[in-house]
Amino acid sequence: MTLAGKVAVVTGGGSGIGRACSLRLAREGAAVAAWDLNAEGAAETARQIEAAGGRALALAGDAADAEQIAAMAERTRRELGPVAILVNNAGITGFTPFLELSREAILRMLEVNVVGPFLCTQALLPDMLAAGWGRIINISSSSAQTGARLMTHYSASKGAIIAFTKSLALELADKGITVNNIPPGFIDTPMLRASPVDIAAQSAVSPMKRPGRPEDIAAACAFLASEEAGYITGQTLGVNGGRVMP
Numbered sequence: 447m448t449l450a451g452k453v454a455v456v457t458g459g460g461s462g463i464g465r466a467c468s469l470r471l472a473r474e475g476a477a478v479a480a481w482d483l484n485a486e487g488a489a490e491t492a493r494q495i496e497a498a499g500g501r502a503l504a505l506a507g508d509a510a511d512a513e514q515i516a517a518m519a520e521r522t523r524r525e526l527g528p529v530a531i532l533v534n535n536a537g538i539t540g541f542t543p544f545l546e547l548s549r550e551a552i553l554r555m556l557e558v559n560v561v562g563p564f565l566c567t568q569a570l571l572p573d574m575l576a577a578g579w580g581r582i583i584n585i586s587s588s589s590a591q592t593g594a595r596l597m598t599h600y601s602a603s604k605g606a607i608i609a610f611t612k613s614l615a616l617e618l619a620d621k622g623i624t625v626n627n628i629p630p631g632f633i634d635t636p637m638l639r640a641s642p643v644d645i646a647a648q649s650a651v652s653p654m655k656r657p658g659r660p661e662d663i664a665a666a667c668a669f670l671a672s673e674e675a676g677y678i679t680g681q682t683l684g685v686n687g688g689r690v691m692p
């Protein structure tokens with residue numbers, strides 16, 4: 447196990463990609479706090495980690511709200527210890543014709559998908575600076591690399607995350623802390639299933655003829671969190687079955 451003794455926070459850890467990342471980091475030995483708006487989802491993730499012999503904490507809260515983030519950070523430190531790994535995964539999506547987008551819808555998208563990762567990182571970075579070691583892994587989206595019809599607000603928010611990754615990576619490069627992003631593409635999660643995407647039709651035109659699994663993202667996440675990935679920073683590691691080759 448490569449992450450024994452480390453504490454990880456996974457935002458949106460109660461479903462899909464966030465749950466898979468939580469389980470995988472725990473399998474590598476990390477104690478994992480799953481933060482999620484959905485209390486039941488977070489609790490189920492913690493239950494699965496503990497059933498496999500790992501250490502976990504489920505916290506219900508909004509990963510885009512400064513006060514709730516501060517409370518979740520405090521409880522995570524108190525119950526598990528200082529945080530070494532942060533996976534900024536919580537996100538929302540949306541499919542709306544551009545001219546029909548309301549200011550509220552645009553702002554909520556940016557609040558959850560962009561401001562949330564900024565605030566969570568600000569809340570937990572002091573632990574990593576104190577330790578001289580840290581891993582920040584941002585879950586962006588292939589839609590930021592290719593563009594996505596009816597998803598201007600979503601893809602713009604994820605493009606911001608790719609730029610955030612690069613700039614923060616430069617700021618932290620000489621402090622033992624790496625910052626990378628994974629842009630998933632077409633991963634079979636509750637988010638994909640709730641979307642208007644026709645999974646069978648998309649599978650037919652995708653190189654591997656199938657959607658990805660949350661575990662595919664989790665494997666990349668575990669690698670970026672590892673000691674071995676210490677010279678990798680500011681990078682975009684596409685996990686998309688060959689759908690996007692920038």
Ligand SMILES: NC(=O)c1ccc[n+]([C@@H]2O[C@H](COP(=O)([O-])OP(=O)(O)OC[C@H]3O[C@@H](n4cnc5c(N)ncnc54)[C@H](O)[C@@H]3O)[C@@H](O)[C@H]2O)c1
Nearest residue numbers: 458461462463482483508509536537587630632633635637
């Ligand atoms: N599934 C895909 O194909 C795909 C593709 C590209 C990017 N992504 C990104 O991957 C990430 C995870 O997506 P998923 O497919 O697993 O979705 P999901 O809907 O299955 O899981 C997202 C989780 O985040 C939580 N969440 C949402 N807003 C939150 C908030 N403000 N605070 C705390 N928790 C919050 C939800 O409750 C949910 O449990 C998202 O950032 C998404 O944009 C997914």
